[in-house]
Amino acid sequence: MSRPHTEARNKMRPSLLLPPAGTPRRLALAIALLGLLAASCGADGGIPDQPDPRSFTETSDVVSLGAEGDTSGTAPAESTTSEATTPTSQDTTTTTPETTTTTVAPEPCPLPQALPRDSRFGPDMMRLHRATTAFAEGARRLGSSVEAVGDFSRGWGAREPVASALYRMQADLYGLAFRLEQVYAAAGATYSPERGWVFPDPAYPLATLAAPWGEIPAFQAVTLTALFEARGPRAARAFFKDGEVCRLVAAFSTAMDQAVAASSG
């Protein structure tokens, strides 16, 4: 995946090292040094506004396939990352000898913000935060695995590497959903299809998660159905880049951030 601009630049580079004919030796040496310097600057700082050509798969987090050693569905690991420090495939990294600057592109499947270190939240909030993070990470892994698929013939979603990633995301989603039900029930909330969740305390911070919880059936029956009926890489990847799959992830992460903010305030 080479870019025309880069190829043209590479072809030009050797000529920068050659002095014009008839140039005195010292001057030629100086020109050569300047050429070397220019070439090295071009290598590092060239085309800063271009996206990193590396694919999502190459730069994504470690893909944990299957259940081996990964119990995030039942006990997601505490996340220590945050959006501000987690580079993604869409980021642009510019390196100079002194500094490294990373511009973070918006992540379509955002994780919830890391919990403030100095704050004390109850166990429900902590568990739900972990579960929400695990779901978002699971969706990202599914996105990575879809990027790696070459064969989009019927049943592609049930074949590796997607199969394991799908299982993990779903286990994380329904783990989060079930945990949320338990937390709500313990808080005295009641559910009916007509009214949704009703909370005894109108200011209950975790009530923000009720809206994305209610979207789970549509996610299952409509979004995932459409995803797995996609018959090509572009159509399938669009579910992640354009947000169909990531929309529920974003809704949960945003709701979690709001719950944290409400609890902190």
Next chain:
Amino acid sequence: MRRTLLPLLLLALVAGSCTDDASGTTSTRPPTSTTSTTTTTTTTQPPTTTTTTTQPPTTTTTTTTTTTQPPTTTTTTTVPLGECLAPSPMPAGVTLDGRLVDIHRWATAFARSTTAVGRTLRSINDFSPGWGGRQPMAAAIYDMQTDLFSLATRVERAFIEDGGAFAPGQGWDLPPDHPLAPLAEPWEGIPTFQAVVLPAFFRAAGRGAALRIFEGGGVCGFATAFSAAVDAAVELSTP
């Protein structure tokens, strides 16, 4: 004449109550059912298809009835058409691995909630696109999926605890003669259920097509496969 009618009436009443139980109307959620003698826990129940849809889960009566139902009543009395078979009752007087007991409960819940999906399917008339995401089907699907992944997570955890390892594309590598080994196959079938069977089900544009997929295309059959695997695991675990 009156003496004959009275016993007949009583028999009919008993039969009626047995049918209600067997159809899984009051399907239980294993972890909560064990502690669901309080009103608070009753309200934790998510929209449990027919029961919750029609009756707000506010009474303790429903929970008590559910908790005290012996599992034998559920699986052995009647198996109506469209019923997704639950595991056989646990053998009496035998102490089994607690994890298997838990898995048995969740497999039963999964079979019941899958049966409830079928029942809901027969009750709806609007099969325009997105029908699976609308009530009452939405609640039934949610329950089925929650039960499935609760079951799957427990199977997975038990395998890992016992030194099992999963390799994508190859499946579970378990210690020899592992009594829970029969559960590996249906567990490995979950991605196909999610990515192939359910999408085909939700794409069905009418009740007939949806029922064909439900009954013969792998929805009900998947729950039945898990139940059969649990039965096999129980048999292997029984001394």
